[in-house]
Amino acid sequence: MESDIGFQAALEEARKGASEGGVPIGACLVSADGKILGRGHNLRMQKGSPTIHAEIGALENAGRLPASAYQGATMYTTLSPCDMCTGACILYKVKRVVLGENKTFVGGEDYLKQRGIEVVNVNSAECEDLMKKFIKEHPEEWNEDIGEQ
């Protein structure tokens, strides 16, 4: 899973977010036949956006698609998805969510499974390191991103 092009693209997006001083989370939506439909990264810091999390950005950049385009698709994301991004994956009925790590944050993994979506954790050390560095340096911004105080 870690070598999948979708995961590598999500990781590149996370690194890009980090290089921009943003929340270092990336995502990439890949179709059933292995094509990248869209990719993106969290833009809270860069665009003052409370809704463009990585997965939302990947879906947005994929553009308007019929429901059939999401069939069998995988959402790769470098971090366990928050409730909003969990809901977005459920809305469009992706088949699988592959996440980089869930040591720094645990999102809606159980609910994804309840709704019939496969969840795979690749336990990426790089994803975890990116998040740990950001949380240490920007604790307030991180809490803002996950609706905590």
Added chain:
Amino acid sequence: MESDIGFQAALEEARKGASEGGVPIGACLVSADGKILGRGHNLRMQKGSPTIHAEIGALENAGRLPASAYQGATMYTTLSPCDMCTGACILYKVKRVVLGENKTFVGGEDYLKQRGIEVVNVNSAECEDLMKKFIKEHPEEWNEDIGEQ
């Protein structure tokens, strides 16, 4: 509830969406002390956006806020919220979701309640009429918006 400024603003947004030829759903986020924080409407047709549903637009237009700003807040929306928008309300821990109707679509109301969010349905005939007209004229676009085929 139907006379609340938040609901009236959400309805105005839905009418605006309809006048633009878009999916006629509007939303408005109102703080605990009654101030409008942000409002928006579905922009699938207007901007080719699969993620700017009404509630996401309202949250986005409210901009970056600390978690405390959402405490006691109400999300007014003209239609029962889809799974993505349900998740967004849960992420930011709004206190209450007031929805216009759920006859044309039933979203994540049960899950909102499970997660401790109050749900109120105002059964607005105008909200229902706006949706019925759109669904009749644009069945494919409506299915696309809710991930159905």
